[in-house]
Amino acid sequence: MTQWHQISGGVTAAQGYKAAGITAGLKSSGKPDLALICSDVGAIAAGVFTKSCVRAACVDFDRQVLESGAIVRAILCNAGQANASTGEEGWQNAVECAQLVQKAIGTTEAVMVTSTGVIGKQLLMDKMRSGIPQVVTALTADGGEAAAGAIMTTDTVPKIYALEADFDGKPVRVGGICKGAGMIHPNMATMLGFITSDAAVAPALWQDMLSQAIDKSFNQVTVDGDTSTNDSVIALANGRSGTPGIMQANSAVAQKLEGMLTEVCINLAKAIAKDGEGATSLIEVRVEGAQSENDARKIAKTIVGSALVKSAIFGNDPNWGRIAAAAGRAGVLFDQNKLHIQLGEFVMMTAGTPQDYDRTAASEYLKQDEVKIRVAIGDGKASGLAWGCDLSYDYVKINAEYTT
Amino acid sequence: MTQWHQISGGVTAAQGYKAAGITAGLKSSGKPDLALICSDVGAIAAGVFTKSCVRAACVDFDRQVLESGAIVRAILCNAGQANASTGEEGWQNAVECAQLVQKAIGTTEAVMVTSTGVIGKQLLMDKMRSGIPQVVTALTADGGEAAAGAIMTTDTVPKIYALEADFDGKPVRVGGICKGAGMIHPNMATMLGFITSDAAVAPALWQDMLSQAIDKSFNQVTVDGDTSTNDSVIALANGRSGTPGIMQANSAVAQKLEGMLTEVCINLAKAIAKDGEGATSLIEVRVEGAQSENDARKIAKTIVGSALVKSAIFGNDPNWGRIAAAAGRAGVLFDQNKLHIQLGEFVMMTAGTPQDYDRTAASEYLKQDEVKIRVAIGDGKASGLAWGCDLSYDYVKINAEYTT
Numbered sequence: 001m002t003q004w005h006q007i008s009g010g011v012t013a014a015q016g017y018k019a020a021g022i023t024a025g026l027k028s029s030g031k032p033d034l035a036l037i038c039s040d041v042g043a044i045a046a047g048v049f050t051k052s053c054v055r056a057a058c059v060d061f062d063r064q065v066l067e068s069g070a071i072v073r074a075i076l077c078n079a080g081q082a083n084a085s086t087g088e089e090g091w092q093n094a095v096e097c098a099q100l101v102q103k104a105i106g107t108t109e110a111v112m113v114t115s116t117g118v119i120g121k122q123l124l125m126d127k128m129r130s131g132i133p134q135v136v137t138a139l140t141a142d143g144g145e146a147a148a149g150a151i152m153t154t155d156t157v158p159k160i161y162a163l164e165a166d167f168d169g170k171p172v173r174v175g176g177i178c179k180g181a182g183m184i185h186p187n188m189a190t191m192l193g194f195i196t197s198d199a200a201v202a203p204a205l206w207q208d209m210l211s212q213a214i215d216k217s218f219n220q221v222t223v224d225g226d227t228s229t230n231d232s233v234i235a236l237a238n239g240r241s242g243t244p245g246i247m248q249a250n251s252a253v254a255q256k257l258e259g260m261l262t263e264v265c266i267n268l269a270k271a272i273a274k275d276g277e278g279a280t281s282l283i284e285v286r287v288e289g290a291q292s293e294n295d296a297r298k299i300a301k302t303i304v305g306s307a308l309v310k311s312a313i314f315g316n317d318p319n320w321g322r323i324a325a326a327a328g329r330a331g332v333l334f335d336q337n338k339l340h341i342q343l344g345e346f347v348m349m350t351a352g353t354p355q356d357y358d359r360t361a362a363s364e365y366l367k368q369d370e371v372k373i374r375v376a377i378g379d380g381k382a383s384g385l386a387w388g389c390d391l392s393y394d395y396v397k398i399n400a401e402y403t404t
Numbered sequence: 405m406t407q408w409h410q411i412s413g414g415v416t417a418a419q420g421y422k423a424a425g426i427t428a429g430l431k432s433s434g435k436p437d438l439a440l441i442c443s444d445v446g447a448i449a450a451g452v453f454t455k456s457c458v459r460a461a462c463v464d465f466d467r468q469v470l471e472s473g474a475i476v477r478a479i480l481c482n483a484g485q486a487n488a489s490t491g492e493e494g495w496q497n498a499v500e501c502a503q504l505v506q507k508a509i510g511t512t513e514a515v516m517v518t519s520t521g522v523i524g525k526q527l528l529m530d531k532m533r534s535g536i537p538q539v540v541t542a543l544t545a546d547g548g549e550a551a552a553g554a555i556m557t558t559d560t561v562p563k564i565y566a567l568e569a570d571f572d573g574k575p576v577r578v579g580g581i582c583k584g585a586g587m588i589h590p591n592m593a594t595m596l597g598f599i600t601s602d603a604a605v606a607p608a609l610w611q612d613m614l615s616q617a618i619d620k621s622f623n624q625v626t627v628d629g630d631t632s633t634n635d636s637v638i639a640l641a642n643g644r645s646g647t648p649g650i651m652q653a654n655s656a657v658a659q660k661l662e663g664m665l666t667e668v669c670i671n672l673a674k675a676i677a678k679d680g681e682g683a684t685s686l687i688e689v690r691v692e693g694a695q696s697e698n699d700a701r702k703i704a705k706t707i708v709g710s711a712l713v714k715s716a717i718f719g720n721d722p723n724w725g726r727i728a729a730a731a732g733r734a735g736v737l738f739d740q741n742k743l744h745i746q747l748g749e750f751v752m753m754t755a756g757t758p759q760d761y762d763r764t765a766a767s768e769y770l771k772q773d774e775v776k777i778r779v780a781i782g783d784g785k786a787s788g789l790a791w792g793c794d795l796s797y798d799y800v801k802i803n804a805e806y807t808t
Contacts, residue, residue, distance in 0.1 A: 054732025054740045085728045087741070087757040119725025120758040229729050307711070311800050321523025324489050325633050328458025336458045337491070353491040354524040393797050396715050 004165035004260050010144030013162035013175030014198040016040040016240030020138035021150025024131025026080030026117070026124050032150035033079045034128075036101065036135045037194055042071035042109045043238035046207035048214045050231035056084035057094040058113045059232060065110045069203070073109035075194055075234055076101050076132070077151045079179075081123045083115040084229035093123045100129065104136035114192055114232050116153055116179065148177040151192060155179050159271040163260045167243045167253060172199045174260045178218075178233075178268040180275075193218060193233035193268055199257050200239035201246040208249065209258040210235045217265035220297055220386040221273045222305040235261070273387040278394030282370045283313060287327075288383040289340075289376040295332045296384030302330035303373060304388035313371055314390035318362035320348035327375055338378030344371070408569035408664050414548030417566035417579030418602040420444040420644030424542035425554025428535025430484030430521070430528055436554035438532075439481045440505070440539045441598055446475035446513045447642035450611035452618045454635035460488035461498040462517045463636060469514045473607070477513035479598055479638055480505050480536070481555050483583075485527045487519040488633035497527045504533065508540035518596055518636050520557055520583065552581040555596060559583050563675040567664045571647045571657060576603045578664045582622075582637075582672040584679075597622060597637035597672055603661050604643035605650040612653065613662040614639045621669035624701055624790040625677045626709040639665070677791040682798030686774045687717060691731075692787040693744075693780040699736045700788030706734035707777060708792035717775055718794035722766035724752035731779055742782030748775070 012019050017039055024034040047066050049059050065072065076097060083090045094113050101111040115123065138146075148158035162175030180191035201209075214233055239245070246253050274282040285304045290296035303309055306326040312319040320341050328336065337352035346362045347355050365371070371390075416423050421443055428438040451470050453463050469476065480501060487494045498517050505515040519527065542550075552562035566579030584595035605613075618637055643649070650657050678686040689708045694700035707713055710730040716723040724745050732740065741756035750766045751759050769775070775794075 050733075052729065052732035053737050054728045054743065082725075085725060085740070085743075085753060085756070085758060119729060120753065229725075229732060307799075314800065321486075321489060321633075324458045325456065325523060328456035328633060329454075333457050336489070339458065339489075349489060349524070352489070354489060391800055393800050395711075396718065396795055396797050396800060 003256055004163045004263070007162050007164045007173065009142065009162050010148055010160035010175050010177045011037050011194055011196045012142055012144035014173040014196045016198055016238050017196045018139040018141050019143035019147040020135050020140065021143065021146035022131065022135045022138050024134070025127040026078055034131045034135050035077045035147040035150035036074060036139060037147055037196065038074040038105065038139050039236055039238045041238055041240070042073055043236040044203040044206055045072035045112065045234060045236050046210040047232060047234045048211055050228060052229055054085065054229050056082055056115055056230040057086060057090035058083055058115050059230060060091070061094040061098065062112045062114070062232065062234065065112055070110035072112055072236060073107045074101055074105060075112045075114065077114040077192060077194070078123070078128065079151055079153055080117040081115060081121045082117045082119045082230050083123050085120040086122055089122055093125055096125070097128055097132065100132040101136065104133045112234055114230070116151065116192055116230055119229060144175065144177065151177065151179045153179065154277055155275055157275055159268055159275070161264050161267040163264055165256060165260055167241065167256070170241055170243050172241045172243055172257065173197060174199070174264050176264050176268050178272060180272045191218065191228065191231045191272060195233070195235035195261070195264060197235070197237045198239065198241040199237050199246065200241065200243055201237050201257060205246065205249055205254060206235065206237050209261050212258060213262040213265040216262055217269040220301055221269045222301060222388050270387050273389050276389035278392040278397070279389030280314060280392055281368065281390050283373065283388045283390065284370065285373045285375065285386045286383060287375045287377065289378045289380060290332065290382045290384065291380035293382045293384050296382050297386060299327050299330040299332050299375065299377070300384050300386035302326050303375065304386045307391055310388065310391035313366055314392045316363045316366040318343055318346065318348070318359060318366060323373060323375065324349065334377040334379050340376040340378070342374040407660055408567045408667070411566050411568045411577065413546065413566050414552055414564035414579050414581045415441050415598055415600045416545055416548035418577040418600045420602055420642050421600045422543040422545050423547035423551040424539050424544065425547065425550035426535065426539045426542050428538070429531040430482055437483045438535045438539050439551040439554035440478060440543060441551055441600065442478040442509065442543055443640055443642045445642055445644065446477055447640040448607040448610055449476040449516065449638060449640050450614040451636060451638045452615060454632060456633055458489065458633050460486055460519055460634040461490060461494035462487055462519050463634060464495070465498040465502065466516045466518070466636065466638065469516055474514035476516055476640060477511050478505055478509060479516045479518065481518040481596060481598070482527070482532065483555055483557055484521040485519060485525045486521045486523045486634050487527050489524040490526055493526055497529055500529070501532055501536065504536040505540065508537045516638055518634070520555065520596055520634055523633060548579065548581065555581065555583045557583065558681060559679055561679055563672055563679070565668050565671040567668055569660060569664055571645065574645055574647050576645045576647055576661065577601060578603070578668050580668050580672050582676060584676045595622065595632065595635045595676060599637070599639040599665070599668060601639070601641045602643065602645040603641050603650065604645065604647055605641050605661060609650065609653055609658060610639065610641050613665050616662060617666040617669040620666055621673040624705055625673045626705060626792050674791050677793050680793035682796040682801070683793030684796055685717060685772065685794050687777065687792045687794065688774065689777045689779065689790045690787060691779045691781065693782045693784060694736065694786045694788065695784035697786045697788050700786050701790060703731050703734040703736050703779065703781070704788050704790035706730050707779065708790040711795055714792065714795035717770055718796045720767045720770040722747055722750065722752070722763060722770060727777060727779065728753065738781040738783050744780040744782070746778040
């Protein structure tokens with residue numbers, strides 16, 4: 001029944017993409033800090049960006065690229081400085097970086113630029129001017145992993161995922177990388193995701209698919225509730241699969257491609273939650289019985305974002321009252337007399353009435369790497385998922401350290 | 405210029421009120437756990453309650469009392485069990501508690517009931533049945549402090565405040581007590597506030613004044629963002645000051661009484677923030693230059709609620725980029741090129757441009773008991789305040805401990 005299967009390669013899994021990650025000297029740690037993803041030919045691009053009105057210069061720049069409908073050739077990403085809260089100088093730097101990539105590749109097609117790192121610090125432009133030609137030279141068809149490594153800040157592992165499916169006898173691939181551990185770490189900012197596909201698809205449809213996929217994945221992940229100034233997910237599609245162009249929303253092929261895109265986004269998003277700053281376990285919340293998927297997702301995200309639920313799980317305390325309380329304040333009206341709450345297989349409440357359960361066994365369950373919470377509100381047929389992580393001493397430690 | 409001055413006594417500061425706090429055996433710790441506030445004569449009552457749709461039985465009960473327009477004689481408050489998520493049995497218990505107080509006092513006037521403690525556990529009704537007659541017997545005209553002590557859960561200090569002002573030659577008093585440290589502690593729930601006044605005031609006007617005061621005080625405090633199932637503030641006014649009835653909104657006397665009520669609520673609310681679970685400092689955020697007070701308060705509360713801002717302050721890290729990021733995601737549009745950010749006297753950003761400042765001195769400033777953040781968005785003349793506390797290891801410890 002599976003329509004697709006996992007493959008390796010991340011952003012270089014799809015046909016016609018190269019990538020690279022190098023050390024340009026933007027991070028004081030000396031770790032890789034400059035990544036480039038480049039399509040062999042111009043690609044259509046879709047993007048979803050932070051809703052914050054305090055935005056990085058590169059977010060404004062990329063929005064302009066998308067709004068112009070330009071064909072995109074490459075995405076540059078640096079770690080070290082976020083180029084946010086940097087005023088006019090920050091804008092000029094974003095423009096120059098894109099031009100430097102165009103020049104090094106030798107193209108007039110658009111280049112998108114993204115940044116993560118300290119807010120309020122200007123990009124180290126001398127490092128960018130020497131690093132950009134180097135990262136272009138380093139591009140290879142198996143450079144997806146190097147790119148994933150060079151965009152990391154407080155991440156402890158690179159986050160890579162790709163799928164392949166058969167479309168009328170030919171393979172179509174969707175792959176991605178992302179970064180993010182806290183929404184903002186001491187001086188390090190942002191959730192960034194980059195997705196590439198060799199599908200042939202209409203630009204507006206590709207944007208719709210990405211927006212839908214993000215609502216079900218990246219937007220359903222919370223580590224600490226802090227949206228950053230730089231949050232961006234950009235998806236390229238270059239048509240190199242050679243499959244017929246997908247032009248009709250709701251067609252079987254469109255649904256299949258959107259399914260792959262969603263699956264890639266969900267896997268990348270879960271990787272962020274699992275790698276949350278200080279996290280010891282991934283928490284998945286499933287809400288059922290809502291009137292709409294939106295309602296279900298809203299409740300699920302509120303539960304997984306509750307500091308009290310998160311710290312109870314860190315402490316292996318099956319304190320289900322906190323789950324009930326978080327569900328109740330999510331902003332979705334429901335009848336508390338129909339509320340059902342489950343931790344793994346342990347039913348804590350059903351039809352609004354507390355149930356007896358094995359406390360010791362439930363506490364043991366919470367020691368697992370992945371904890372599942374199921375809530376039903378008895379109001380309809382829609383369901384939704386959200387992911388997060390527990391709140392540990394280490395989260396506070398990571399974020400309280402005086403690093404400047 | 406001061407229109408009023410502080411006095412002692414909390415809920416028994418106003419004329420015609422008695423209070424008591426006793427140990428009824430509801431808390432396993434053996435600490436006081438049952439409080440009663442009683443007016444000598446029937447009082448008008450106003451209330452503001454949790455907006456959560458997972459509500460304690462007592463919240464529903466008290467709402468019914470207020471909606472009926474009943475004259476109120478007393479407020480009972482127990483700590484130990486929250487009577488939330490307790491189904492039909494919880495409702496019957498709330499009704500019985502109110503009746504037990506009526507019987508012990510010997511009145512048919514209404515009694516309001518409030519609870520704080522474990523969610524999902526039934527009230528220990530045998531303890532309530534023996535405790536209620538005892539707490540009625542213990543009522544005294546200087547029992548405000550005992551009542552404040554008996555409503556505490558994880559609070560480290562009782563929270564008491566009262567004001568007196570001259571209204572046409574006679575004293576009018578407004579006093580209150582409250583509890584709350586985390587919105588919900590391991591098994592302990594809720595922010596509760598009780599206010600008494602001897603003012604003579606029209607019921608609808610009193611309710612309006614309370615709602616306004618709460619928007620500027622309790623609703624602007626956040627410890628961990630978790631609204632509880634039991635949050636309630638109830639205010640009584642019994643007219644025993646003997647001053648003329650205040651009937652007109654916007655009259656000088658109405659504004660004066662509302663000013664006192666707001667001041668009492670702000671002082672009680674700040675006491676909650678200062679006593680936040682694990683807190684080492686009180687954070688006050690002032691947002692200026694907004695188009696409306698609501699916008700200003702919304703931004704201020706988002707900043708003070710940011711886990712990243714909170715942990716930076718715990719770590720004495722003047723990481724102002726996090727303040728900019730939190731302001732930007734508050735849901736109020738503004739031009740980031742007009743943003744001004746100050747920590748105490750240190751200007752970090754002005755007109756959207758980062759400023760040089762003395763990092764060491766700014767870090768020293770953050771070691772104080774009270775930290776002030778000032779943000780201006782250059783969009784209008786309205787301002788707003790919010791209060792919170794830093795996020796420390798101890799918050800996680802308090803909330804992760806397996807206490808059941």
